Amino acid sequence: MQTIICSHCDLVSQKPILAPGYVAKCARCERILYKNKAVNANKLFALSITALLICIPAFSSPLISIHLLGVTEEANLLQGAIMMIDIAPLVSFVVLFCAVVAPTLLTVCIAFSSGCVVFNKRPSLLNSVLKLTAILFHWSMLEVYLVSFMVAVFKLISYADVYFNSGLYFFVALLILNMTMLCEYSNTKYWEYSRNE
Amino acid sequence: MSKLLKPGISAMQQGTQLCRVCTMDSSISANTTHCPYCGSPISVRIKHSQQKTWALLLTAMVFIIPANLYPITYLLKNSTLYPDTIFSGIISLFESGMIGIALIVFIASILVPILKIIALSFISLAVHFQWQLSPKKQLFAFKIVDWVGRWSVLDLFVISIMVAVFDKGNFLSVYPGIAATSFTVVVITTLFAAQSFDTRLIWDANTNAK
Numbered sequence: 467m468q469t470i471i472c473s474h475c476d477l478v479s480q481k482p483i484l485a486p487g488y489v490a491k492c493a494r495c496e497r498i499l500y501k502n503k504a505v506n507a508n509k510l511f512a513l514s515i516t517a518l519l520i521c522i523p524a525f526s527s528p529l530i531s532i533h534l535l536g537v538t539e540e541a542n543l544l545q546g547a548i549m550m551i552d553i554a555p556l557v558s559f560v561v562l563f564c565a566v567v568a569p570t571l572l573t574v575c576i577a578f579s580s581g582c583v584v585f586n587k588r589p590s591l592l593n594s595v596l597k598l599t600a601i602l603f604h605w606s607m608l609e610v611y612l613v614s615f616m617v618a619v620f621k622l623i624s625y626a627d628v629y630f631n632s633g634l635y636f637f638v639a640l641l642i643l644n645m646t647m648l649c650e651y652s653n654t655k656y657w658e659y660s661r662n663e
Numbered sequence: 664m665s666k667l668l669k670p671g672i673s674a675m676q677q678g679t680q681l682c683r684v685c686t687m688d689s690s691i692s693a694n695t696t697h698c699p700y701c702g703s704p705i706s707v708r709i710k711h712s713q714q715k716t717w718a719l720l721l722t723a724m725v726f727i728i729p730a731n732l733y734p735i736t737y738l739l740k741n742s743t744l745y746p747d748t749i750f751s752g753i754i755s756l757f758e759s760g761m762i763g764i765a766l767i768v769f770i771a772s773i774l775v776p777i778l779k780i781i782a783l784s785f786i787s788l789a790v791h792f793q794w795q796l797s798p799k800k801q802l803f804a805f806k807i808v809d810w811v812g813r814w815s816v817l818d819l820f821v822i823s824i825m826v827a828v829f830d831k832g833n834f835l836s837v838y839p840g841i842a843a844t845s846f847t848v849v850v851i852t853t854l855f856a857a858q859s860f861d862t863r864l865i866w867d868a869n870t871n872a873k
Binding site: 471475476494497529532534535537539541545546547549553554556560561565607611614618621622625657660 | 673681688703759761817858863867
């Protein structure tokens with residue numbers, strides 16, 4: 467008899483036999499015990515490579531521009547984080563990490579591990595990459611950034627005329643790709659692959 | 664898997680531990696330091712979970728005071744400096760008729776950090792003093808705290824966008840204030856506090872829960 471341990475409450479359960487796409491919940495704490503996700507590594511590999519390409523314009527092209535007394539000023543995602551580095555280094559570091567570094571690194575990690583599955587390789591680096599992926603999940607905050615962006619736009623409207631720029635479209639595309647990727651991805655399945663089960 | 668486990672009781676009582684990295688189970692006595700499957704450090708419960716959570720929570724409690732009292736941004740307009748605290752920013756949004764936006768900022772910057780500190784402290788106290796409360800409700804509260812916590816970074820992102828837009832300082836420029844750093848400390852410490860809290864302790868403390 468196969469058993470499984472709940473990571474939320476430590477209860478031992480029988481390992482359920484699930485059809486793909488179904489989720490088993492713990493009898494005691496009612497949290498997710500096991501998900502039988504059908505992970506498509508090819509799809510994830512393609513999505514992550516696309517996301518990596520889109521990262522470049524999304525972070526470096528201007529998101530908005532404002533017109534104030536005849537002067538036009540543009541702003542991109544990286545600028546905002548880097549410009550505060552002298553005045554408030556901690557704020558700058560957190561913004562840079564949560565909005566740029568973590569999502570990019572997460573995409574690189576998923577690209578790497580999916581690539582391993584696609585080309586049927588098990589390098590020793592794979593375990594470390596999977597560990598890193600689990601940590602980065604918490605810190606990738608692109609969706610929070612988009613909402614913050616909207617809040618900032620509403621604040622700016624009272625000072626100047628605001629125009630959306632190309633960077634915003636790239637950013638939204640990146641967000642959608644990122645969300646799709648995270649929905650498709652399953653750390654458990656990749657660990658199973660890494661152990662050659 | 665070394666031996667068969669009995670469903671319905673906790674793994675710890677059966678001498679088995681779960682690796683939080685690769686979700687494999689192994690014997691507690693045979694693997695005291697590292698998971699035999701993925702090689703990461705392993706322990707039955709997160710090591711010093713309560714101490715870490717309390718240390719981070721206390722730091723957050725200290726820093727939440729300057730974060731709310733000092734100005735979070737300075738607006739330089741016609742060579743006059745206008746300071747703005749978190750709360751005065753919300754008030755001015757509210758007065759200019761953007762009630763929805765004001766509400767989002769209020770929830771993300773004031774309500775969430777305070778609720779997070781209160782909820783985590785309460786759950787930690789309940790675990791420490793073994794208050795026999797419903798473990799399911801405690802876990803539910805913890806999961807809300809965990810999920811909602813990331814949204815308090817919102818204010819930091821807003822500051823970074825405002826600073827980037829008003830950078831050349833022609834007529835207007837925006838600078839982050841002392842509170843911005845304090846607020847960052849609050850956000851980071853509460854996020855880490857939630858991560859270092861081990862939810863399995865809730866069930867360990869509830870001796871009569873099944």
